[in-house]
Amino acid sequence: MTIPSRWPAVLQAVMKGQPQTLTDDHYPQWHLAPVIGLMNDPNGFIWFAGRYHLFYQWNPLGCDHRYKCWGHWSSADLVQWQHEPMALMPDEEYDRNGCYSGSAVDNQGVLTLCYTGNVKFDDGSRTAWQCLAVQNEAGGFDKLGPVLPLPEGYTGHVRDPKVWQHDGQWYMVLGAQDLQKRGKVLLYQSADLHSWQPLGEIAGHGVNDLADAGYMWECPDLFELDGTHVLICCPQGLAREPHRYRNTYPSTWMSGDFHYDDAKFEHGALHELDAGFEFYAPQTTLAADGRRILIGWMGVPDGEEVLQPTCEHGWIHQMTCPRELHFRDGKLLQTPIRELQQLREEEQNWHGNAASAPALDAGRLEFELKTDAAVKVNFADTLWLSLDEKGIRLERKSLRNDEILTRYWNGKVTSLRVLCDRSSVEIFINEGEGVMSSRYFPGHPAQIRFEGASVITLRYWLLRASMIE
Ligand code: FRU
Incomplete structure (x- = not known):
């Protein structure tokens, strides 16, 4: 892979895995974000040969959705990350308009993408090839080319292979759109990663009587969790509901029984995976100790993204924190991984009237809030969390005009844990039964204040920075 010499020095350095320091007040202190350009989906998340690897969709040339490469970070503990040289660039005929999303596997000791x-x-149509690349001794990746062309019966929107091994066989799920423009998840099987046999549609429109399920399903991920199977995927075109699926593109999950013998997935209803403003295209992997860990992209193409102030500093979007998944009582639970507790400085506690609580530094904070009454958390006059007996309302000023945009989580809130970085919040409700992930762009220094007459109990920590080494 040759990095064009006309590209700026900063880009050349980042491509080679050399860190850069950004001075933007909105650049995260402890979340992964691109140092230049646009980052979207997490890709190739894997624990391999003693380290975690996380790749990402990356346009290093600008803050728009063009020229998708695979960037690459690695980490020993999912907390401190380092840059690795860029893994893939769209420099072959078969990936010329983007090395789109996918996964990584350990194929007999070879890290394989x-x-x-x-x-x-030119006529606006497209095709998609599922492709392989293997790590070479220099740490870069050699492309092996396409292994699966576009299947018959589908449009050019067939993508995002998530591959895993089971009983000596490889399996792959793909997001797809059929010729009637309905979203599907396809399943394939292979003995060697090179030759793939179709096993049919396992989810999407018309499967298990699902109707009106949107026009395209992206980024599927099927895995076993606490004795059940969970399929995570991103159906585009779901009808917006008053309190659900409010984002242009939502992320969802469904659970059920997946049978390898007849390749059938009997699943229940679709549920929203995150009720905040920014969350999409999550991917999971197995941690070294068997935990199922998820990372999502904290960005949704909602038309406002071009207005995000970070674009002036040459970068846009960030990842969520890594989250541990569990399945209990029919619910998918997400909680921040315990490794993140390393970032906590000294624990502090406060009990009293919300309005007289201390203002907290919003830029690097974790807090747990308990109350029996309604309370409002004001994030730097830019984002507001209102908690009452009905649930949570999250409000944010539009970047376009003075309109206030709202997202909801409905239900009785028994616990609330919030992780904050310089331009993001992740709200974990009832030990992860609900999550709301959102970006926001406060002025600095940014403070969190509590409003209302209710008595609240706060436990909180400032968080250390864990910028990429
Ligand atoms: C999801 C997605 C994927 C695609 C990638 C391209 O955000 O649209 O379906 O592979 O982004 O960057």
């Missing part, structure tokens, strides 16, 4: 080569034609 499975990704989509996206190809667009």
Whole structure:
């Protein structure tokens, strides 16, 4: 892979895995974000040979959705990360319009990437190839080319291979759109990662009587969790409901029984995975100790993204924190991984009237809040969390005009844990039964204040920075 010499020095350095320091007040202190350009989906999340690897969709050339490469970070503990040289660039005929999302596997000790080569034609149509690349001794990746062309019966929107091994066989789920423009998840099987046999549609429109399930399903991920199977995926085109699926593109999960013998997934209803403003295209992996860990992209293409102030500093979007998944009582639970507790400074406690609580530093904070009454948390006059007996209302000023945009989580809130970085909040409700992830762009220094006459109990920590080494 040759990095064009006309590209700026900062880009050349980042491509080679050399860190850069950003001075933007909104650049995260402890979340992963691109130092230049646009980052979207997490890709190739894997624990391999003693380290975690996380790749990401990356346009290093600007803050828009063009020229998708795979960036690469690695970490020993999912907390301190380091840059690795860029893994993939769209420099072949079969991936010329983007090395789109995919996954990574350990194939007999070789770190192997499975990704989509996206190809667009002048008439507006497109095709997609599922492709492989393997790590070489220098730490870079050699492309092996396409292993699966576009299947018949689908449009050019077939992508995002998530591959795993079971009983000596490889399996792959793909997001797809059929010729009637309905979203699907396809399943394939292979003995060697090179030759793939179709096993049919396992989810989407018409499967298990699901109707009106949108026009395209992206980024599927199927895995076993606490004795059940969970399919995470991103159906585009779901009808917006008053309190659900409010984002342009939502992320969802469903659970059920997946049978390898007849490749059938009997699943229940779709549920929203995150009720905040920014959450999409999550991917999971197994941690060294068997925990199922999820990282999502804290960005949704909602038309406002071009207005985000970080674009002036040459970068846009960030990842969520890594979250541990569990399945209990029919619910998918997400909680921040315990490793993140390393970031906590001294524990502090406060009990009293909300309005007289201390103002907290919003830029690097974790807090747990308990109350029996309604309370409002004001994040730097830019984002507001209102908690009452009905649930949570999250409000944010539009970047476009003075309109206030709202997201909801409905239900009785018994516990609330909030993780804050310089331009993001992640709200974990009832030990992860609900999550609301959102970006916001406060002035600095940014403070969190509590409003209302209710008595609240706070436990909180300032968080250390864990910028990429
Ligand atoms: C999801 C997605 C994927 C695709 C990638 C391209 O955000 O649209 O379906 O592979 O982004 O960057």
